Amino acid sequence: MAMFRSCFVGxxxxxxxxxxxxxxxxxxxxxxxxxxxARTVMPTVASAxxxxxxxxxxxxxxxxxxMLRVSTDGQRVSAVEVKSGPPMLVEAAKDSVKTWxxxxxxxxxxxxxxxxxxxxxxxxxxxxxxxxxxxxxxxxQLPTNVDVSAKVPSICDPREKVESKR
Amino acid sequence: xxxxxxxxxxxxxxxxVLFILGxxxxxxxxxxxxxxINASVPLYPRTSQMAHIEGAVRLRISTDGTxxxxxxxxxxxxxxxQAAQDNVKTWxxxxxxxxxxxxTFRYRLLKSKCxxxxxxxxxxxxxxxxQLPTDVEVNAxxxxxxxxASSKSRP
Numbered sequence: 173m174a175m176f177r178s179c180f181v182g183x184x185x186x187x188x189x190x191x192x193x194x195x196x197x198x199x200x201x202x203x204x205x206x207x208x209x210a211r212t213v214m215p216t217v218a219s220a221x222x223x224x225x226x227x228x229x230x231x232x233x234x235x236x237x238x239m240l241r242v243s244t245d246g247q248r249v250s251a252v253e254v255k256s257g258p259p260m261l262v263e264a265a266k267d268s269v270k271t272w273x274x275x276x277x278x279x280x281x282x283x284x285x286x287x288x289x290x291x292x293x294x295x296x297x298x299x300x301x302x303x304x305x306x307x308x309x310x311x312x313q314l315p316t317n318v319d320v321s322a323k324v325p326s327i328c329d330p331r332e333k334v335e336s337k338r
Numbered sequence: 339x340x341x342x343x344x345x346x347x348x349x350x351x352x353x354x355v356l357f358i359l360g361x362x363x364x365x366x367x368x369x370x371x372x373x374x375i376n377a378s379v380p381l382y383p384r385t386s387q388m389a390h391i392e393g394a395v396r397l398r399i400s401t402d403g404t405x406x407x408x409x410x411x412x413x414x415x416x417x418x419x420q421a422a423q424d425n426v427k428t429w430x431x432x433x434x435x436x437x438x439x440x441x442t443f444r445y446r447l448l449k450s451k452c453x454x455x456x457x458x459x460x461x462x463x464x465x466x467x468x469q470l471p472t473d474v475e476v477n478a479x480x481x482x483x484x485x486x487a488s489s490k491s492r493p
Contacts, residue, residue: 220379222468301370310468312379317463 214282215244215274217314223268225288225322229260233324235290238265242315243281247274261288265318272315282316289321302326369437372401374470376430381466382445382478383421390480391415395422395443399471403436405429418445422474429471441472447480456484 238257243250252266265286293302304323311319386392395414400407409426411419422443452458460479467475 217379218381222374222377222379222470224375307469310466310470312466312468313463314379314466 213277214315215277215280217272218275219271219273220312220314221268221271222310223265223286223312223318223320225320226260226264227325229264229288230290230322231325232260233290234258234260235288236261238262238286238288240265240269240284240286241281242269242272242284244274244277244279246279247276248272250279255283257286261286264288268318274315284316284318286318286320289319291321291323293323293326296326300326369435371439371471372431372434372437374429375432376428377468377470378425378428379466380422380425380443380468380474380476382447382476383417386415386417386421386445387447387478388481389417390447391417392445392447393418395419395445397422397426397441397443398438399426399441400438401431401434401436404431404433407436412440414443418443421445425474431471439471441474443474443476446475446477448477450479450482452482452484458482458484 236258238261239255240257240262241253241255243252249270249272252269254262254266257265265284268286269284291304291306291308293304296302302323306321308322309319310321311317393415395418396412397414397419398410398412400409406427406429409423411423414422422441425443426441448460448462448464450458450460458479462477464479465475465477467473467477
């Protein structure tokens, strides 16, 4: 935890430094930073599979963020480098990214974040149809951001009509 | 006279009770929606994007227990309806007893602003929101015709 915190502080310092530098430059030409960002054109995804939250991982109640660095060859994903994330989810995210195909572009490398979130069941009926407060959903902002939220498979026995526990 | 009125009252009440019972049974028998386990990401059809076509598509989907058996278009612009149908046909489900349900695809174009160098941006990020198997939202950038040369020539 302490290491985590120091890491965090370190990152914050670097970030502050970066912001300060950016501000310094920005004061001379205000539109420079914005223009620079706008010029980095992200490739357009032309085809992809829906990134489902694998059932096994949901059953194991694993959630969290996965950060990947994706390199393209101009049309497909040529390499995926793992920056961070729980190992099982990293595999799921990598599998998903590998299904992406792009409109022809100059080979590029960019970062992608997958956020996996579990929805806990609040109520189950006698047939084990469980509800959660939030609906299962996937929000894709391709090619940089993917949000996946899905229910935890319920521990519910229809024969005994047991209510699942949170 | 009072007898017929009484009879009418009984019949109306009876019909009402039957109707309510029927409604309760219908709700009780409502099948849970099948879980989608495989699908392609629905993207905004390029031609519709260029033609500035947006809107909702309503489909009635019938399954055979694992795959989509048939799709009926209830409403929607033909080009978008075609795209939605094509996408639905990629869906695969967890084993279930064959069922029929409705799905809505909403296609929306996001307004973008361009600067003098034709760097166009949308306030909202283009996105695809999936709440399978009933709701899909596809939000794409509106394609702008921007002429850098003419914008530069402006004072």
